[in-house]
Amino acid sequence: MALKRVLIVGAGLIGGSMGLALSRRMPHLEVDAVDVNPAYREQAAGLRAFRHVWHALESAPSDYDLAVLAVPVDAAIHLLPRVRGKASWVMDVCSVKRPIVEAMDRVLTGSRGVPSHPMAGKAQAGPLGADEALFEGRSWIFLETHRPPAEIEELVRRLGARVVRVPDAEDHDRRMAEASHGIHLASQCAVLAAEMDPAAIAEIAGPAFWDVTRLASSPSEFWIQTLGANREHVIAWLRRFEAAARSFRAALERGDAAEVRILLEEAKRRRERADAARNTE
Amino acid sequence: MALKRVLIVGAGLIGGSMGLALSRRMPHLEVDAVDVNPAYREQAAGLRAFRHVWHALESAPSDYDLAVLAVPVDAAIHLLPRVRGKASWVMDVCSVKRPIVEAMDRVLTGSRGVPSHPMAGKAQAGPLGADEALFEGRSWIFLETHRPPAEIEELVRRLGARVVRVPDAEDHDRRMAEASHGIHLASQCAVLAAEMDPAAIAEIAGPAFWDVTRLASSPSEFWIQTLGANREHVIAWLRRFEAAARSFRAALERGDAAEVRILLEEAKRRRERADAARNTE
Structure with a gap:
């Protein structure tokens, strides 16, 4: 398979960023988008990244090589039966993999499913936040159970991402709870634990406060779906x-400094082990 | 009072950084240091920031205008009776204020106590981590109950810090639990909650993981004392x-998306309120 025609389903932050990067870095590709939201369609057209921005999946032709479901997980599952047959390969980019893989394995006949997950995002949602460099240096996760063709891995590398393969959807979702979903809740709990006025805290806060609580500003809609x-x-x-x-x-409470030390040292040891693994990639 | 002679007690990260910044920005000052640790003394001498680095408080003269206790909170309390009379003003830079203020009010006679707390630090402890710019843009907290003379506030501003006054030691310590001490524990708990190999998490982790868990690498000794x-x-x-x-x-557990939304939105509202206060300083 050689990729020639790509359809991005959902012209939001991820879809818009993919469109921008693909149109500039792989100009031989024909990249279309589809979005049911008229404002998003107008903003996506303004990116000058897409050959055509369709208003509904049904209007788009059925001869794409690759369709990318760049929508939240519930919408992706909902759209799978309708995107079937539109493209040879159907790839999602959702933050949770088990429900997607279950739906792909059940629904996709005539197309091949590629569950995937780029570890990229930012606070500003929608095509106005689109950024050609969004995936630069980030992990783009695939599953060994559903290995993509070489052309799709190459496309992801052209977006600047690093291809990472994990064994299966279960392993992915468990890792995500530890590396991302739980981490976001830790940030939110650190904000919710305060009882003073946030302005009084801001007055004296250092980088530790701003870094750890940053994720509490994340878009709620995405997180409600992802955590669920x-x-x-x-x-x-x-x-x-x-x-x-x-x-x-x-x-x-016991005034047990030795036990506090054990806990702090264990956290430090694990964080440094993670850091060492990161630096030797 | 005009500041002419300053003694830094403890030539570690904070003391070394103060020495560097003062020697370069206020060259009319005579700045000495004292440290009982021979390695720290040698490294501190290498900074070329101090006129003299004493090996014990008892060796230093008793005509300083200002002595700065740049040591952990337990050591500061221990040293207060011995630094009394060495300088007109005695300032500490500890991260907790109530035990310091209680000790200052009890012990210091003949010197005046200035409890203070610069919101600055970094992972590398000791004089080798010393950095002239360590306090640049950071809050330096004083207490309304123990207002410093104008000369000390001016010195702190010359270090690049922003003078912040909070009502008293109790208010300071409560705010610190929310803005710093609790935040560090949130970071540590986020690391300790993982059950997978840290290397497996590092493989797929994005900026959220690294930012929120960064503080787990902090020096344990400092945190054991501070938390205690x-x-x-x-x-x-x-x-x-x-x-x-x-x-x-x-x-x-209840699958209650509406309640998840309420919690996420409340955290978001508070974080944005803190952010707004920070940006309108």
């Missing part, structure tokens, strides 16, 4: 997170 | 933090 779709792993993570907080509290 | 010295407020913060995590978990 990965609830089993997120719930298990939250139990362990609460237990860690209780351990610190119990040690402080 | 502010335990009452930190314990109360941890209770609220655990409650926030339980609220998220309960909502996910």
Whole structure:
């Protein structure tokens, strides 16, 4: 297969950014988009990245090589039966993989499914936030159970991303609970734990406060869907997170400095192990 | 009072950075240091910031205008009786204020105490981490109950810091639990909640993971003392933090997306309120 025609389904932040990067870096591709939101369609047209921006999937032709579902997880599952047959390959970019893979395996006949997940995003949603460099240096995760063709891996590399393969959807979702979904909740809990006026905290806060609480500004809609779709792993993570907080509290209540040290050293050891793995990539 | 002679007690990261900045920006000052650690003394001498680096407080003369206790909170309390009489003003830079203020009010006679707290630090401890720009743009907190003379506020501004006054030690310590001490524990708990190999998480982690868990690499010794010295407020913060995590978990267990939305929106509202206060300083 050689990729020639690509359809981006959903011209939001991810879809718009993919469109921008593909039109500039792979100009031989014909890239179309489809979005049901008239404002998004107008903004997406303004990016000058798409050959055509369709208003509905049904209007688009059925001879694409690749369709990318760049919509939230619920919408992606909903659209799968309708995108079937529009393209040889159908790739999603959702933050949770198990419900997507289950739907792909059930629904897609006549097209091949490529579950994927680029670790990229930013606070500003929609095509106005689109950025050609959004994927630069980021991981783009695929599953060993659904390996993409070489052409799709190459496309992802041209977007600047690093191809990472994990064993399966279950492994992906568990890792996401630990590397992303739980992390976002930690940030939100750190904000919700305060009882003083946020302005009084801001007056004296240093970089630690701003870095750790930054994610509390994330778009709620995305997170409601993501946490719901990965609830089993997120719930298990939250139990362990609460237990860690209780351990610190119990040690402080007992005035047990030795136990506080053990907890701090264990966290430090793990963080440094993660950092070492990151730096030796 | 005009500041002419300054003694930095403890030539670590904070003391070394103060020495560097003062020697370069206020060259009319005579700045000495004292440190009991021979390696720190040698490294501090290498900074070329101090006129003299004493090996013990008792060796230093007793005619300083200002002595700065740049040591951890337990050491500062321990040193207060011995620094009394060495300088007209004695300022500490510790991260917790109530035990310092209690000790200053009890011990310091013949010198005047200035409890203070610069919101600055970094992972590398000791004089080798010293950085003239460490305080640039950071808050330097004083207490209304122990207002410093204009000369000390001016010195702090010359270091690049922003003078902030809070009502008293109690208010300071409560704010610190919310803006810093609790925040560090949130970062540590986010690391401790993971059950996968840190290297497996690092492979797919995005900026969210690295930002939120960054503080888990902080020096344990400092945090054991700080958390212990502010335990009452930190314990109360941890209770609220655990409650926030339980609220998220309960909502996910019930599949209650509306409640998840309420929690996310409340965190977002508070974070944005803090951000607005920060940007209108």
